[in-house]
Amino acid sequence: MSTPDDVPNGKRLAASQDTPDEERPASVRIRRLLMEQGYAILCTQSQSQPYGSLVAFAASDDLKTIVFATPVTTRKYRLLTECEHVALVVDSRSIFPSDMMRIEAVTATGRARVVGTGTEFDCWAGLLTARHPHLAAFVRSQSSALVCVEVVRYLHVCRFQEVRQWVPGSAS
C-alpha cells in the first residue's frame, strides 16, 4: 500500500553532524540504528533450544531498556517467562540490501520481565505506542503482555566482522 510511512523504519536518518560514520562512538551508532529500525529479532530459549521471533520494539532514551509486546499465547512469551535471559538483534539490511559491508547490526543481551499494570505499564506502553501508534490496541489488549528487556550489553557489528561492545550507562 502506498500510504506514506510515518515512522522512519528502514530509512537512513540524516546525520546531524559531518563526522564520518566510522568515527562515531558505538553508542551513537547503536542509538541511530535503534531509532531507525522498528523491528528486532527476539532470541529466547528453553531446554537448550533457542528460538527467534520478530517483535516491534522501542528503546528508552538511555538505551538501558527495550520494550515490546506479545500475545500471552505465543511460544516467545512462554519461553521468556521460563528463562529471563534473552537477546535482541536489530540490523540495517533493509537499507543496504546489496552492500554487505555497509550493513550494521546490534545485538542487545539482557533480562526480560513482564510489566504489570499501573504507572510503570503506562510509561512503557506509552513509549512503545509512540513508536508504533497502530499497535495501541494490541499493546493494551487483555491477552497481550508488555515486556521490558533490561539491557546488559550491546554489541555493534559493522564492516562484516568489526564488533564493538557498549554497556548502557557507561561512556562509549
Place this chain on the structure above:
Amino acid sequence: MGARQRFVISLAEVRDTDEPLVGGKAARLATLSRAGFAVPDGFCLTIEAYQRFLTSAHLGDMIRMELGRKAFGDLRWEEIWDASLRIRSAFAAAAVPAEIASEIADAMGGFPLETHWAVRSTAPGEDSSQRSFAGLHDSYLGVMGFTPVLDAVRLVWASLWSDAAMLYRLELALDPGRSSMAVLLQPMRNEPVSGVAFGRDPVEFRADHALIEAVPGLCAGLVDGEVEPDRWRLKRFTGEVLDYRPGTRENDGPSLPLLEDAHLVSLSKTLGNVESLLGWPPDLEWTGRGDKLTLLQARPITSPAASSDDKKAYYLTLRPGMDRLRVLQHRVADELIPELEAIGKRLASEPLEEWSDEQLAAALEERLAEVRRWRQIYRDDFIPFAHGVRRLAVYYNDAVRPEDPYEFVGLLRGEPLLAVRRNVAIAALANQVRSSAALKDLVSRAALETGHDPQIWKKGLLEQLRRLPEGGSFADRLAALLEEFLDIAYNTERLSDRPDLILHNILELARAAGSGPQQPLAPAGSLPGSVLEERLMEAVGSDRHEEAREVLALGRISWRLRDNDNLLLARVESQLLRAVHLAAGRLERASRLERGTRVSENAAAVLIEALRRPSAGAVMLPAAEESEKAIPAAALEETPRQLVGQPAAPGMQTGRVRRIRTAEDLGQFQAGEVLVCDAIQPMVTHLVPLAAAVVERRGGMLIHGAIIARELGLPCVNGVAGAIELLHDGDIVTVDGYLGIVTVGAPEFDLELADVAGNTGSRESRKGV
C-alpha cells in the same frame, strides 16, 4: 526539501492540470467557472492535506493493519464493513494537523461567518465514462462553523474507505492503497429547485435525447434516490420536450412542474455548452432556475455498457438512508416476518402424511415456490433492513466518538432474540435431566437410538417420558422445542427428525457444571445499555432526541429481526424438506427410487413430476450438491500454529476442536469444546452455550456467531480463512477473542527435542501436547 505542500487552494486558482491534486469534481467545476458558467465560489483541500493528515495521525499503518489481515479479495463484505467502521472511527478521532486547520480557518475567513458549507468529496481520477464513484464517497451539506467543518472534512476523508467504495474498487481491480481524497468546500445555495441533467439519455443512451430531473429544494434526496423527481426527456439543443413525468411531493396533492419551458431550454443549452467545453456529454448536478442556474458538478455519463456490468448499484443498497429504512421496517416487521411465521406454522400443521400423491405433489410445488420467494425476499428486504443496526453504529459513533467503535453493541444487549429463547428452553430441559436420575437414564438411552421412522420413534419416546413421574412436563417441553425451534434443516436432514441429536446436547448441558438457564451476560467491563443510551442522548442534544430514539429503535428491531428471520426462513426450508423426504419415501416403497437415496431440495422438481406420473417408472434424481470443500494440498502437509481472524467477542479460552459440518456433528458436541464451523447458522446456535469458544470461517462483528458469543460472554474469533480445513477434531486450540488469534497446540518444542526415531511433530502430536 521539496516544494512547499499545498493544502488549500481557492477554486478560482485551480488549473486544468490540478486534477491529481484536487480531484475531478473540483477541477471540472474550476474549468466551468473560468468559462463563465455560474459555479459557487469555494476552496479545495488537496490530496496533500489528506496525506499529511494520514501521516500525522499514523492512519496509514492503521489502514494497512485493517486491510492486510488477509488478501483483500478474500475479505467478505461484512469484514470490509467492520474494517471501514474502525477506519472511520479512527479518522473521526484523529486531530487535523494545526497547519491544515489554520489554512482552512483562513480560507473560511473569506466568507461570512454564518455561511452554511457543502463539504464534498472530490477523489482524483475515479469518475470516467466507464466508472463512477458517485454516491460512494460522502458529502456533508449545510455545515456551519469551524469545528463542524473540520469534523465533516474528516468524515469525507474517511469515506474513501467506506465499505461500498472499497468493494467498488475491488470490483474494478483498483488498489485501495493508491486512492486519495481531496475535499471541496463551497457555500450552500438555497434555491427552491435543484436537479440533475444528462447530455444523453443515460438509460437508452440516445444521442439525440437529453434528460432533466428536478426536485424541490436540495439535490441530495434525488442523488440518494430517496425522492422521486419531475422528469423531462428532451430533444438535445432545441430543448423540445418529448415527454414529462411528474414526481412525488410531500403533500401528495396536484402540483405544477418544477421547471417551465424557458428553464428547460436554458438547461438544455447549458448541457450543450458544457459538452462543447469538456468534450463529452455531461451528467450535471445543478441548483436554481433561469438566471439563478448554478452548476454543482459535471462528470461524464457512465456508459450503459459499463454500468450494466458493475455492481455499484448493489453496493449503494448496502447503505440505505433513513427513509428507505423506515419503509423497510414497516414492511419487514409488520408484514413480512408475521407472514413468514404464519406460513411456517401452516406448513408444519398440514398432515402431508395423510395426503394423496397428487396432493403431496401440489404441496411440494407450493413449498418450493415459497422457499424461492422467501429467499428472494431475504435478499431484497431482510438483508437491506439489517443495515438498520449499521446505521445505528455510525450514528452512535458520530455522536459519542467512543474509543471502542463497537461500544454501541451494548445498546442491543438483552433484545429477545429467538436463538436466545431457544437456548433458555434447552437449558431448562437440561436442568430437569440433572435433577432426576430416572429422566437422565431414559434420555441417555433414547439419545443412543435413531429409529428408522423418526415420527414413530419420537412418539414412542414422548410416551415413555410421560410415564415417568417428572416426565410429563419434560415431554411437553421437548415436543414444543422440536416444533417451535428445531423445525430446521441441516443439509439434507431435519433436526426435528433427529431428537437424538438435541438429547445429546441436553445431556451435555446437564453434565456441564453450573448449567442454569443461559442469561445474556454483559462482557466484562462493558457498560449497561441504559448508560449508553443516556450517553447518546447527551451527545446529540435535546433537539435531536426524537431522531436519536428513532435510529435506536430501528437499530434494535433490525438487530432482533436479523436473527429471527433466519430461524423463520429455516423452518419453511425444513417444511420443504419434509415434503421431499415424504415423497422420496413413497417412491422408495413403490420401488421407483433406490432405497436410502439421499434427497435434498434440489430433487423437488423431479419428485413432483414422479408423483404425478405413477406409471413413469424409475426416478433419476439430480446429483446432490457437494457441500464439503476440497482440502487444499498445503493443508495436508502443513501444521498451523497460529490462525488469524477478527476479534469478534472478547475473552480467551483453551479447548479441543469440534468441527460442525453435518447434522451428525451436532450430536457429537461436548461441553467445553471449541466450536469450529463455517458460520453459526440457526441450526448451530443452540450449541454455543456448550462451547468454550467459537471459531468461524465467515467474518464480521455483527454476524450470528459474534452476536451470540458476545451475548453469552464467550470468546469468538471469526473470519479465519481455512478454519475448517486446517483445524481437526481434537486439536487443542487457544481462542484469543481480544486479538483475533487462534493458537494451535501447546508451545513446547515437541519436534526439536524429540529423538530422531521418535516424534515427527505431525498432526497426531498436537493432540497430546
